[in-house]
Amino acid sequence: MNNYDTIIIGGGHNGLVCGTYLAKNGDKVLVLEASDELGGLAATREFAPGFKASVAHTLFHFSDKVAKDLKLASHGFDINTRPMANVSLNANGEHVILDGWGSSSKLSGVSEKDAEKYREYQQLLKRFADVLKPFWLKTMPRIGSSSFKENLTFAHLGIKMRMLGRKDMGEFMRVATLPARDLMDENFDSEQLKALLSWDGLIGSKMAPRSPNATILALLYRMSGIHEGAHSLPTGGIKNLIKALQGSATASGVEIKTSAMVNKITIQADENGLKTNGVELDSGEIFTATRVVSAIDPQRTFLDLVGVQNLEIDFVHRIKRLRCDGYVAKLHLALSDLPKFVGLDIPDGRMVIADELDAIEFAFDDAKYGEASKKPVMEIVIPSLSDPSLAPSGQHVLSAHVMYVPYKHKDGWTEKAKTQLYERVIDAIERHVPDIREKIIHGEILTPFDLDKNYHVNGGHWHHTEMSMSQMLMMRPTYEAAQYSTPIPGLYLCGAGSHPGGGLMGGPGHNAAKEIMKEKS
Amino acid sequence: MKKYDAIIIGAGHNGLTNGAYLAKAGLDVLVLEKNAYIGGAAISRELQEGWTYSSCSYMSSMLRQAIHRDLNLSKHGLVLVPFHGMVNYGTNGEALLDYSDAGVAYNHLRKHSPHDADSMFRFQADLARYAQLIRKTLMRTPPDPTSFKPRDIKELLWMAKEFWKLGEKELYEYMRFFTTSAEEFLDDYFENDLVKAAMATPGIIGTALGVYSPGSAYILLHHVMGDLDGNSGAWGLARGGMGAISNAIAGAYKEYGGEIRTNAGVDKILVENGKAVGVVLENGDELYANVVVSNLDAKRTFTKCMDKKDLPPGIYEKAENFKIRGSSGKVNIALSGLPKFINLPDNRFINRGMQSLVGSIDTMERAYDCWKRGRFSDDPFVETVIPSAWDPTVAPPGKHWMSCFVQYCPPVLSDGGWTPEKRDAFGKTVIDKIERHSPGFKDLIVHMEVRTPVEIENEVGLTEGNIFQGELTIDQLFFNRPFPGYAQYRMPVKNMYMCGASTHPGGGVSAACGANAAREILIDLKKPNSVPEDSVYDD
Amino acid sequence: MKSNSDMTAAYIDEQLKETHFHPRSSKFNVRNAWGVWNGFKFADYYYDVDFEYFCVRNSCGTYDICPMQKYYITGADAEAMLNRMVTRDISKLKVGRVTYLCWCTDEGRMIDDGTVFKLGPNSYMLTSGSPCIAWFKKGAFGYADVKVTDMSDNIAAMAFQGPTTCEVLKKMGLDGIETLNPFNFRHFPLNGDSDKKLMVSRTGFTGDLGYELWIAPEYALELWDALYQAGENYNIHPYGELATGMVRLEAGFILPGLEFNEALKTVRFEHDQTPFQLNLGWLVDFKKPHFNGRKALLKEKEHGPEYTLVKLDIDGNKCAEGSYLYNNEKLKKHIGYITSTMWSPVVKANIALAMVETKYLKGEIWAEIYYSKEMRPHLKVAKCILRTKPFWAPARTRAKPPLPF
Incomplete structure (x- = not known):
């Protein structure tokens, strides 16, 4: 019988998290994944014979609560691994290195003044991050709601803010919307440090250091995990996290089908209106369910699977106009040997190529007009150092997030445009890794356009929907769908396009499951 | 030694408004101006015989009509004349x-895009809604x-109520509007690039942001929320x-x-025992007052006119970090005849109004x-006017003067400072x-x-x-202006206030900053308060 | 100083557009009483409001509807797109039929009303009083095969209304016009030339027998001439906005800006209306597939609208222009307001449309009427009687075939 309590569309980490919670709560759950691997953008796939990589290449705020609730440790996932150093590369080898977990991290390569300032800055941001922390794993109240219970969440936030004290609270409200550049300029002298610290607030968005309103919130969001925003690679790599999630799901009774592309969310109509009763696959196979939970992006969910004819016109418009275009390309290199970075013994950190804020700003300027950056900026990880299974023995994989590469190229993403981008990226890396070209066995660059095609994410945006201010909290993805339920009864969202947002965290999956269970009881 | 009730530094329109309300309450007030003439950036100057330039600000829309009426400015010679006709030029001169006639304007817009001509109605209604809400806060002291x-x-509760009254959809749209870019906001209404670009221009005027920068949609509103008559x-x-x-x-x-x-530039604000007591002029004269009000911008006030040691810790740094970026230039031109576009x-009407040389969203x-x-x-x-x-009073008959506002112009050039040659270029x-x-x-x-x-500064x-x-x-903005904790016009030093556009509600020749500051000063001095809190017009 | 003719040339761009019938209709506008509709120069009246009013009620009159907005909605998905946008079930509409309908926002507030003509299997014409192209384009998003074309400037249209209209059209050579039933349309050759396709629909905004004529702009004047020649002995005359305002009120039809605010153009969301408030609940079909605003409208239907548009017959002859309504003579409690009002010359009554709080509909309704007598203001408190039927609805309006006048 193809009948379930819950069908989850998309076997990415949020889909698995949500499904597992619901299965533990007694639901008969089916997870449908379009590709042959689970994990979505965190799936590990072979890009050259013997070489594997995943689009998401580090962890920085995976929820410890989710890990505990789903007993991921017993399925082989260890959240407490080694932190990765953040390295701002300098062609002369004068790197700025930030190493260790959040508060206990050590900063080197900057002046004593900057190092001192950094401690203050880190503590201030930590206090701000702590204010927001409880709200990432909570359903946001609906805007304009007159319900006392819903507004309690606002009251709670108000109290948390007040508890900061008058000075910090005032500062919080100022800093929250500050462009990254201003916050950095206020605190530091070292351009490399400024660029390094801004990086996490900017990556993934159509924003640059001078863009106001959202980047600091994005930084605070990333500081929500137990590692306060520091990056790490779990033992066995990202694929171990997906394996553990799969293990936990299966152990909880979740049924998983891969290579099962959902074509349509079936909608049933009666006098009272519409409701969903299942999904239809590309193959024509039909699965029925009491509820359908979509872990894929809001645009695909509503515009492609539900269909505009079942939705309201302005709602469709709000979904359509979401800022969803990705600006990050993914580079995978299969290397014959460990590359030698100028001034680094072992490249086991997260290496950022952006030696000043203007380098990021100017890279962004090209992308605004639909061109790939002439001088791209990027972060590089060698994941094969912590997970040797990703490459043949003695060989390595280089994985890089490259900014800014627009989803829509003004002339279309032709092979020529892609080759040009690839060459520019390798040129940029070569300045820091002079022998890189000799070591490349194979290389691929995935533009956001490719990510869209290969991973079924609209706009190729890792966060499904940009983390801009008007698309965060109770406005994510839009006010009618911010509490995980949608205008279609029985249809829920649990992907990165919902609060709290993208990144390997598990927040949306967790929150959606809680909300569904609350409705059930 | 004479001691004034209040000394106000800077005879710009806000300083004078502040002074007017203080004097009206019976205080003995002195306004100090470094130039030989008053007005700050709201000035008329005869720089060429026969021609009078509005050499800095050049148009008025935001001047609070409650103040205009309250201070009886018409009696003192003020007449604001609305002007008609506006042209926006695209990249290729289109x-x-x-x-000014709605039907005719509709027809013309329709030639560019029937879609946009229709959308314009919704755009105007939406902007009016946003403006109404903000307008209510202009003459109120931020909580x-x-x-x-x-x-x-x-x-705060009043504000929350005003916001909640919008209903969920409008509240959502409002929050989006407040944080988004002018381009993205306009993209929701218009499909024609020239229409979009023309409507985006208020979003960049005077600001160091671009049309694609989040936050520029609010700047757009700031320029169109005036309500002349x-x-x-x-x-x-x-x-x-x-x-x-x-x-x-x-x-x-x-x-x-x-x-x-006039000719009385202030060198320093005198502080004794943590209280402002007066000022020292550039010529060395010392003047004393119970209250010192600065109409200068926040950065200048704290970093140029005060000693760091007189300030509580952190204030000097806040002032240094205050964002006050130069981004605009101005060219004033005396003309022997009316230019033909x-x-x-x-x-x-269309030849003598405003010519906005817009280009496109991308050129901006x-x-x-x-x-x-x-x-x-x-x-x-x-933008030329x-x-x-x-x-008829600003140029000889048959002759004209043109005001050109230019966005952008950097305060410092990458190849060094400004020189007369670079200025001419x-x-x-x-x-x-x-x-x-x-x-x-x-x-x-x-x-x-x-x-x-440089010249403006x-x-x-x-x-x-x-x-x-x-x-x-x-x-x-609002309770963050100029710094969190100091948005109610009282400054960190006792008896010292600010009344310039560095305070809520900001620039635009509204006179609201000066009036709001006077309200707070009079509250502190327990004097009769006649500063209006509401605008003249009902919604 | 420029000569007058130079001035005219310079300001040509400042002038309102002229309709396709303007060269003829302007000759009738002896009073130069022009108003504006959608950017067009538009007659408030031509000669005399009462005269034009009685042309419609007594003989026949023409009303220039060129400024009305006309859209073609075509393609395989046209029906699906339209059906999702409007509140009535379009799928039931047959080719050659016209229907009156409205479309609403997500929140169920009325954006505009209009008529839809089913021109062919995948082809519709939608008309509306105000431009709506932006909304239609929004509504067309997501449909693979639908095209919305603004035909407003490319179709000349004229309403032809009054008891003698069928007779005149017969005289004009439209064979079989008498078999054209209400809310149907058909094509006729103009002056016997089958290239000059004249579309005639038996529709109108007067509550009387009448037709609307649609033709390519190049034949507009030929149509006018043929019609005026045929109507010469039937007192044919153009009527303007003011006469239309009268006849439509007698028929109980609503107008934007009076009975309702177009929801996309209101500054305050509570200032717009739902179809239920406008007594147009019959236009909302909950049995059809999903349509915009359905959820909100279902809720509105269940709770009942806060206000309801009603027809009032008011004591005396003083027009209750902009009047407040009360639940008793003491004028203590506002229960509504008048939206349109007039003295009806045909029914000899002081009639009005009014928005009244639904819960007070069962009780008494009183109007507070201010009027002036030789510049002196007077107040009159008048009792209002609720009417459920249109004030004017003669049998001839819907007679098949039309009765002899």
Whole structure:
């Protein structure tokens, strides 16, 4: 019988998290994944014979609560691994290195003044991050709601803010919307440090250091995990996290089908209106369910699977106009040997190529007009150092997030445009890794356009929907769908396009499951 | 030694408004001005015999009508004349004409895009809704959200109620509007690039943001929330130039017994035992007062006119970090005749109103890209107005003067500081651009004055020549303006206040900052308070 | 100083557009009483409001509807797109039929009303009083095969209304016009030339027998001439906006700006209306597939609208222009307001449309009427009687075939 309590569309980490919670709560759950691997953008796939990589290449705020609730440790996932150093590369080898977990991290390569300032800055941001922390794993109240219970969440936030004290609270409200550049300029002298610290607030968005309103919130969001925003690679790599999630799901009774592309969310109509009763696959196979939970992006969910004819016109418009275009390309290199970075013994950190804020700003300027950056900026990880299974023995994989590469190229993403981008990226890396070209066995660059095609994410945006201010909290993805339920009864969202947002965290999956269970009881 | 009740530093329109309300309450007030003339950036100056330029600000829309009426500014000579007709030029000289008649304006817009002509109705209604809400806050002192004082809590609840009244959809749209870019906001309404670009221009004027920068949608609103005679977004000219506004307020101020001293630049604010007690002038004279009010921008006030040691810890740094970026230039030109623009019918209204040399969304953004790199664009956004076509008092009969506002112009160039040669080169880009839209324009030039941020700062004292006395981004708006904790016009030193556009509600010649500051001073001094809290017009 | 002719040339761009019939209709506008509709120069009246009113009620009159907005909605998905946008079930509409309908926002607030003509299997014409292209384009998003074309400037249209209209059209040579039933349309050759396709629909905004004529702009004047020649002995005359305002009120038809605010153009969301408030609940079909605003409208239907548009017959002859309504003579409690009002010359009554709080509909309704007598203001408190039927609905309006006048 193809009948379930819950069908989850998309076997990415949020889909698995949500499904597992619901299965533990007694639901008969089916997870449908379009590709042959689970994990979505965190799936590990072979890009050259013997070489594997995943689009998401580090962890920085995976929820410890989710890990505990789903007993991921017993399925082989260890959240407490080694932190990765953040390295701002300098062609002369004068790197700025930030190493260790959040508060206990050590900063080197900057002046004593900057190092001192950094401690203050880190503590201030930590206090701000702590204010927001409880709200990432909570359903946001609906805007304009007159319900006392819903507004309690606002009251709670108000109290948390007040508890900061008058000075910090005032500062919080100022800093929250500050462009990254201003916050950095206020605190530091070292351009490399400024660029390094801004990086996490900017990556993934159509924003640059001078863009106001959202980047600091994005930084605070990333500081929500137990590692306060520091990056790490779990033992066995990202694929171990997906394996553990799969293990936990299966152990909880979740049924998983891969290579099962959902074509349509079936909608049933009666006098009272519409409701969903299942999904239809590309193959024509039909699965029925009491509820359908979509872990894929809001645009695909509503515009492609539900269909505009079942939705309201302005709602469709709000979904359509979401800022969803990705600006990050993914580079995978299969290397014959460990590359030698100028001034680094072992490249086991997260290496950022952006030696000043203007380098990021100017890279962004090209992308605004639909061109790939002439001088791209990027972060590089060698994941094969912590997970040797990703490459043949003695060989390595280089994985890089490259900014800014627009989803829509003004002339279309032709092979020529892609080759040009690839060459520019390798040129940029070569300045820091002079022998890189000799070591490349194979290389691929995935533009956001490719990510869209290969991973079924609209706009190729890792966060499904940009983390801009008007698309965060109770406005994510839009006010009618911010509490995980949608205008279609029985249809829920649990992907990165919902609060709290993208990144390997598990927040949306967790929150959606809680909300569904609350409705059930 | 005479001791004034209040000394106000800077005879700009806000300083004079502040003085007028204080004097009206019976205080003995002195306004100090470093220049030989009053007005700050709202001035009329005869820089060429026979021609009177509004050499800095050049149009009025936001001047609070409650203040206009309350201080009886008409009696003191102020007449605001709305002007008609506006042209927006695209990259290739194509003209988007905005006529004052709604039906005709609709027809013209429809020629560019029937979709946009229809959307314009919704756009206007939405903007009116946003403006109504903001307008209500202009003449109110921002609450301190960190305070537990009944007044602050009451004010916060009032605001929450006003917002909640919008309903969920509008509240959502409002929050989106507030944080988004002008381009993205307009993309929701318009499909024609010229229409979009034309509507986006208020979003960049005076600000160091581009049309693609989040936050520029609010700047757009800031420029169109004026309500000249109840016509939302209407702009007018002050008869006799913008100096007429300052002069009228000065007239009211003097009538209430206020005193003005010109050529009296302030060197330092005197602080004793943590209290402001007076000022030292540049000539060394010391003047004393119970209250010192600075109408200078926040950065200048704290970093130039005060000793760091007189300030509580952290304030000096806050002032240094205050964002007050120079991003605009101004060119004032005396003309021997009325310039003729391309692609226009021979219509006196459309020829003599405003010519906005817009280009496109992308050319505006590229001009911003130049600014970011410390350069001025050779294709800047220029907004020209010919006040003499409406005002018979500012140029000889048959002659004209043109005000050109230029966005962007960097305060410092990447290749070093400004020099007269570079300033002239900047002026030439503007003239060249106008010439492209008005062949023969150059031959009409009798005199011309080019102002980069340096000239604006040197004359008016605005740091970096920022026309708003500080960027209008959320981190510096409302209860964050100028700094969190100091948005209620009281400054960290006792008996010291601020009344300039660095305070809520910001720049735009509204006079609201000066009035709001007077309200707080009078509350502290327990004096009768006549500062209005509401606007004149009902919604 | 420029000569007058130079001035005209310079300001040509400042002038309102002229309709396709303007060269003829302007000759009738002896009073130069022009108003504006959608950017067009539009007659408030031509000669005399009462005269034109009685042309419609007594003989026949023409009303220039060129400024009305006309859209073609075509393609395989046209029906699906339209059906999702409007509140009535379009799928039931047959080719050659017209229907009156409205479309609403997501929140169920009325954006505009209009008529839809089913021109062919995948082809519709939608008309509306105000431009709506932006909304239609929004509504067309997501449908693979639908095209919205603004035909407003490309179709000349004229309403032809009054008891003698069928007779005149017969005289004009439209064979079989008498078999054209209400809410149907058909094509006729103009002056016997089959290239000059004249579309005639038996529709109108007067509550009387009448037709609307649609033709390519190049034949507009030929149509006018043929019609005026045929109507010469039937007192044919153009009527303007003011006469239309009268006849439509007698028929109980609503107008934007009076009975309702177009929801996309209101500054305050509570200032717009739902179809239920406008007594147009019959236009909302909950049995059809999903349509915009359905959820909100279902809720509105269940709770009942806060206000309801009603027809009132008011005591006396003083027009209750802009009047407040009360639940008793003491004028203590506002229960509504008048939206349109007039003295009806045909029914000899003081009639009005009014928005009244639904819960007060069962009780008494009183109007507070201010009027002036030789510049002196007077107040009159008048009793209002609720009417459920249109004030004017003669049998001839819907007669098949039309009765002899």
